[in-house]
Amino acid sequence: MVNSSNSDLKMKFFGFGLVQNRDPRVHENRITDERDLFKVWHLGIPDIADSSQWVLNITGLVEHPMRFSLADLQALPQTTVTAFHECAGSPLNPKVPQRRIGNVVWTGVKLADVLQKVNITSEAVYVISRGIDEGVYNNVHYSGYEKDLPLDKALDPNVLIALAINNEPITVERGGPVRLVVPGYYGTNSTKWLTDLIVSKARSSSAFTTKYYMDREMVDGELKESPVWGIHPNSIVVHPQNGQTIKPEECMIWGWAWAEAAVAEVEVSIDGGETWQKANVETRSNMEWQRFNFRWKPKSVGEFCIMTRATDTKGMNQPFTPRRNQVSRVMIFVEQCSDL
Template sequence: MTRTGMHMIDTGFSFQGPAEGVHALSSWITPEDDLFLVTHMGFLNIDPDHWHLDVDGLVDTPTRFRLSDLQAMPQREYMSFHECAGSPLAPTVAQRRIGNVVWKGVPLSLVLERAKISTDASYVWTSGLEWGEYAEIEEAYQKDLPIEKALAEEVLLALEINGRPLTPERGGPVRLVVPGWYGTNSVKWVGSITAADRRASGAYTTRFYNDATASGMKPVWSVAPESVIVSPSPNDLLSAAMPTKIWGWAWGDHRISSVEVSVDGGGSWRTASVGPREGRSWQRFELPWTPTSGQNILLCRCTDEFGEEQPLTDARNAVHTVQVEVDP
């Protein structure tokens, strides 16, 4: 059911991102102009004066929050990478839609506490207000979080990104943000939150965004370790025997402990230096390099603190490859 003060714009699936792809991501904090935009059903424009959030289900005090209510509650800033999981219709194709931003908003836990969530709740369902069709499915965009993640301090009902109010294109006036998990879980244009004792049963938790594993289907939740080479790019002019450096970003739900770079198409690997992370930010890596003339095939791969590695192929976090031509 639609609400007063809302209308859809640019309906249908859409993607926007920098023409240079990851090679445009030269800043520690990603400017909004370089941060990808993906929608399943289109963009929703909401009059902030008409927006409200209903919290219900397994709560003692079902509560309606207006924008002014959230603005009056304690706010938190949190830096995190923000990554699209890619197409649920092609989950093994790496898309590398990524950025690093600072969110600000109200911890989801505070809203759940104010509604007095029951100890019987094991999941929290979050529903967006947009409507339309995606892959021949027409239903509300609804995702769920296990209660442990929903109550984690980093999970926010965000009102700002990089110090500015969320625009309608970014899911404003209020969206869910789940740092460390793929963007599909960070519901835009959030309109209702339901505490439940089971997983949500809609298409976006059952038909889409599940990966086949040896032990069965696994929800697309925690971000697997990934890295990309920002520089050099295929368009850079490099000269043989001229020292330069290979650098990029590495990230994952868990801290990245090591990054390796290959300059010979994967024949051999060198250990790069890896910088720290803040919150769940990405981490910068770099490696000094003196290129040789001709075509050079550069690759990077990372490992997180629990030993999980990037796969070479056939995964949304597959190893990134860059081909560069070096002048004699």
């Protein structure tokens, strides 16, 4: 293991930003091209001059604290996980659905394997992850980005210290050379530019765990707070596209559905939620999104509102009220096309 630190790296930070391809065609393929996957960051993108100097520190409630260089991580057994990757949306407007979503192939070292090497103690409850990014968010300067995971999730074999996406090294803009990837959890938990993993008996005190990405609602007159961890059921219609005009003939309505737990059912409505019918849903493979199909033949011309509602194996489904996974609507037009 290495003895240097990331302070040896040349760092230059850029402000908060988002790069997203909104072309609906990016959803047509099962695997999303890396260039079409959304990019979002809170604080800044470090300008890493020499990734060979990268260091990942494993400390906290462990018997054998360790430091891993990029070369150390590359030399360990590599695991590939195909998984959907969804942004939780803005923590300033947590109930506004964004549906920034893609399905990609991650490669890296299982976090569970690394934790086994350091031998975590019996007091361990959480794993805190820190990135080297710093900057201003919502008018406050932060020296780093920090999140946490419950220990049982950290030990999930799908959770990776990731080094590659779609068989290519993770770029700095994407959070490389080393980032955390937590399939089934919203992207905010997959810390970019990963430099530290701290095993702890308490949650992180970071603003990004206590102030932001903490859902709050009144339940029976009391405030209930829930960490934004597991992804709730969600779905999108890929075909037909919003605003599209189709002929009055049989067509295939299809799209993708996803959740931390596998999606068990997708219902489709053609009349804006008045009536619902079940679609065919494929069985989930690994942590991928699941395709659903529904054959429909319009009985008349006019305007139609298509809605889809996914339900996972835990019985959770998409709400109609404002939430990040609120049921979405696609408006289409059926017209009788005359021959010219």
